Amino acid sequence: MELLNVLAEESSKAEGSKGLFSGFQGIAGIVLCLVAVGMVYVGIKIYNGFKIDFGTKANVPQEDTHIPTTAKIQNKVRTTMPDFNGQGEREIIEWTMVYEVDGEKYKQTIPDNNYTKGQIIDIKYEPSDPNDFYVYDKQAEEAAALAEQSGEQEDEPVEKNKLGLGMVALACLICAVGVALLLS
Numbered sequence: 001m002e003l004l005n006v007l008a009e010e011s012s013k014a015e016g017s018k019g020l021f022s023g024f025q026g027i028a029g030i031v032l033c034l035v036a037v038g039m040v041y042v043g044i045k046i047y048n049g050f051k052i053d054f055g056t057k058a059n060v061p062q063e064d065t066h067i068p069t070t071a072k073i074q075n076k077v078r079t080t081m082p083d084f085n086g087q088g089e090r091e092i093i094e095w096t097m098v099y100e101v102d103g104e105k106y107k108q109t110i111p112d113n114n115y116t117k118g119q120i121i122d123i124k125y126e127p128s129d130p131n132d133f134y135v136y137d138k139q140a141e142e143a144a145a146l147a148e149q150s151g152e153q154e155d156e157p158v159e160k161n162k163l164g165l166g167m168v169a170l171a172c173l174i175c176a177v178g179v180a181l182l183l184s
Contacts, residue, residue, distance in 0.1 A: 026181070033175050048160070079094070
């Protein structure tokens with residue numbers, strides 16, 4: 001009988017000293033602390049303005065093959081249609097413009113941007129399809145090219161995202177639970 005009591009005491013001592021990684025609580029505590037450290041890192045990045053855009057498939061810019069030219073604003077076109085909020089009618093203002101490519105005239109309609117009749121604007125068109133065009137600001141493009149050449153790239157201030165602070169606070173809570181599991 002004494003032999004059984006001695007064996008029971010030794011086995012109870014051995015169970016108490018299994019180690020940090022042997023029980024469920026120890027492993028769960030370590031995992032929670034590691035997850036919390038990762039969340040703190042990501043939370044700080046998000047707070048400082050890090051963004052992930054899942055909408056874009058590729059961030060490789062395509063070469064712009066459009067050729068610059070000028071177009072002349074001709075007529076203002078007003079279109080009245082019912083307002084979708086059910087509050088009367090809505091007026092849409094557009095302008096027709098004309099430009100010439102290889103002796104052939106093209107007429108397009110563009111949204112109103114405070115144009116005036118007879119105004120000359122800068123556009124770029126695709127040589128293979130002159131109907132494919134876009135309006136661009138020639139002066140802004142030249143200023144950006146000069147700034148890029150001189151290395152004067154203006155950095156816009158980044159807004160702080162409060163979601164990052166919330167994520168850091170949640171990570172601290174998770175870490176506290178992990179430490180409590182480790183110590184118990």
